[in-house]
Amino acid sequence: MFVIILLILIGIVLFLWLIGLRIVSNNKIAVIEKWWSRKGSLEMQIIALNGEAGYQPQVIRGGIHFLTPLMYKVHISPLVTVPQGQIAYVFARDGQPLEPIQTLAKIIPECNNFQDARGFLLNGGQRGPQRGIIREGTYAFNLAQFIIITEDKIYYQPMGTKAEEATIMNMATLLKDRNGFTPVVIKGTDDKVGIVTIHDGLSLTMDDIIAPAVGNDPSYPENYHNNFQDPEKFLKAGGFRGRQYQVLVEGTYFINRFFATVELIDKTIIDVGYVGVVVSYIGPKGVDSTGEDYKHGELVEKGFRGVWREPLMPGKYAFNTYAGKIKWIPTTNIILKWISNQTGFHKFDENLKEVSLITKDAFEPSLPLSVVMHIDYRKAPLVIQRFGDVKMLVDQTLDPMVSAYFKNIGQTKTLIQLIQDRNEIQRISSSEMKAKFEHYNLELEEVLIGTPAASATDDKIEIILTQLRSRQIAIEEIETYTQQEKAAGKEKELREAESKAMQQKLLTESDINIQIQSNVGKADYQRSLQEAAKIKALAEAEAEKEARVGIGKAIAVEEQVKAYGGPEYQVVQDVMTKFTSAIEKAKIDIVPKTVMSMGGKEGQNSSFNAFEMLIDLLISEKLGVKLNPEGKVDDPRAKKIKESIIRGMERELEKEKEPVVPMASTEPPKDAP
Incomplete structure (x- = not known):
């Protein structure tokens, strides 16, 4: 029984094998290889398009298929x-051979991205590496016809030849080296441009080093290759192999790296303060725009070969540095220093040094110089065409010209004049050298001359400079003293002004007081007028009173005079009145405690004392008579009055009953020893 079942199973399996039952999963494909055919075998092809024995162009997809093993061999391969974001490359094993000028096989649109092997071959598909690439997705390829190279794996149906496998591996390695499995990505933040080198198409002529730009106008879609992403349109537009003039800017580009390689270079950035003069290596011959008078070269318009007439202004440029170069020209002021070990910002003067002079008086100083110049941006191309670059201009033209000019100046000046007349020499040289600079399309701003210094062969200059310094110190001291003198005068004026300011308050107060006093005086004046009127009235009344009293007194006196002896009485009365008044005011005792006797000569009365002397003086004054040498009155009338006064005094004394003590005499007693 067991044997019967086993035989049945063997029979079923044999039957299924004979009818060719094949089950292909949905993520697989099957490449069919035909063992034999009544149409014979292939001669040179790999793919049998007409039912011959060999690999068949169509593939079978997932499902159940019946292919007898007596005729077909089924090769299961993955999809x-x-x-996403990657590129796959195709190598065709069968097809027409490449043309001699071809590197890659042309693109066949009718092959559905290489999934239709029959369509590929029938429409002229060529064997070898293909220009077309495979973008992201899943594909059912006939791996007997096509070898698919991805970054992670190579898909192909082994043919058993090691040479083919080595070729495929070399291709994969080359693509990895070119980073060919990812698109070309140029970021705007990197400031890069892509220089494209085409490896297919016609070759350049020997006069060209850069392939001209073709097929870059979207308005002509039949030739627009969209930045080398469509090789067929690039070649159709007449593109040449080699380095291209057209560059790639920011963006993502799916470019076949077998067809083109991309080199990233920096953008050309022209800073503010500079312009870029373009020297183009490519393009047709242009028309010279400099005119007949300019004999130093030609300037051409943009796009032609040669020096472009219009410079590039400050900014960023996607300039192909293989197609030309850009000479930077500063448009700011350029400082050139003829001073050893010193250079300006642009370093055009790094080879310059002091100008060696021989003066009129045979000194040999070294003269340091600084020249400030400017290049008009519109004339920058002329400078480049004439000199190549600014450094060459300075070394080969400006250095010998400036040095010769100041050597000539030095021969006409003594060392002292060279130092003292520096300002004038500087002014004249700036004016005269402008014309020389304009001849070279330069604008001279200023010439700055330093102090001549001693050279290695002349040690006497320092002596002259020392003398000049001493002279200058003396001059400065004189000036200092002069200024100090002026300062002292100003200080005096300041002190006077301060004093006046301090007194101004008093002056102001005085003026106010004067006005006040004036007003008070006016008031007092009015009051005085009133008082004067009052006094006048009182005086008149008093005068009237006095007159009347005086008249009365006069009559009384006259009567008294007549009664008592005439005018002498009046004198006695006046003397007595004044004498009495004096005694009263002085509070003198009428009877003195001590009587001073003047002492007379021998035989004379010693009663002449100070009291009598006072009486004599009063009588002399009233009568206008002179005293004798002894101080007494001799006039008879005066004596009479004196006696009357003395008698009157005696009567007064008697009335008071106070004895009169004679004044002590200053004369010694007669009986004194």
Whole structure:
């Protein structure tokens, strides 16, 4: 029984094998190889398009298929998946051979991205590496016809030849080296441009070093290759192999790296303060724009070969540095220093040094110089065409010209004049050298001359400079003293002004007081007028009173005079009145405690004392008579009055009953020893 069942199973398996039952999963494909055919075998092809024995162009997809093993061999292969953002490359094993000028096989649109092997071959598909690439997705390729190279894996149906496998591996390695499995990505933040080199198409002529730009106008879609992403349109537009003039700017580009390689270079950035003069290596011959008078070269318009007439202004440029070069020209002031070990910002003067002079008086100083110049941006191309660059201009033209000019100046000046007349020499040289600079399309701003210094062969200059310094110190001291003198005068004026300011308050107060006093005086004046009127009235009344009293007194006196002896009585009365008044005011005792006797000569009365002397003086004054040498009155009338006064005094004394003590005499007693 067991044997019967086993035989049945063997029979079923044999039957299924004979009818060719094949099950292909949905993620696989099957490449069919035909063992034999009544149409014979292939001669040179790999793919049998007409039912011959060999690999068949069509593939079978997932499902149940019946292919007898007596005629077919089925090769199960995976579907090919290209990841997102990657590129896969195709190598065709069968097809027409490449043309001698071809590097890559042309693109066949009718092959459905290489999934239709029959369509590929029938429409002229060529064997070898293809210009077309595979973008992301999953594909069912006939891996007997096409070898698919991805970054992670190579898909192909082994043919058993090691040479083919080595070729495929070399291709994969080359693509990895070119980073060919990812698109070309140029970021705007990197300031890069892509220089494209085409490896297919016609070759350049020997006069060209850069392939001209073709097929870059979207308005002509039949030739627009969209930045080398469509090789067929590039070649159709007449593109040449080699380095291209057209560059790639910011963006993402799916470019076949077998067809083109991309080199990233920096953008050309022209800073503020500079312009870029373009020297183009490519383009047709242009028309010279300099005119007949300019004999130093030609300037051409943009796009032609040669020096462009219009410079590039400050900014960023996607300039192909293989197609030309840009000479930077500063448009700010350029300082050139003829001073050893010193250079300006642009370093055009790094080879310059002091100008060696021989003066009129045979000194050999070294003269340091600084020249400030400017290049008009519109004339920058002329400078480049004439000198090549600014450094060459300075070394080969400006240095010998400036040095010769100041050597000539030095021969006409003594060392002292060279130092003292520096300002004048500087002014004249700036004026005269402008014309020389304009001849070279330069604008001279200023010439600055330093102090001549002693050279290695002349040690006497320092002596002259020392003398000049001493002279200058003396001059400065004189000036200092003069200024100090002026300062002292100003200080005096300041002190006077301060004093006046301090007194101004008093002056102001005085003026106010004067006005006040004036007003008070006016008031007092009015009051005095009133008082004067009052006094006048009182005086008149008093005068009237006095007159009347005086008249009365006069009559009384006259009567008294007549009664008592005439005018002498009046004198006695006046003397007595004054004498009495004096005694009263002085509070003198009428009877003195001590009587001073003047002492007379021998035989004379010693009663002449100070009291009598006072009486004599009063009588002399009233009568206008002179005293004798002894101080007494001799006039008879005066004596009479004196006696009357003395008698009157005696009567007064008697009335008071106070004895009169004679004044002590200053004369010694007669009986004194």
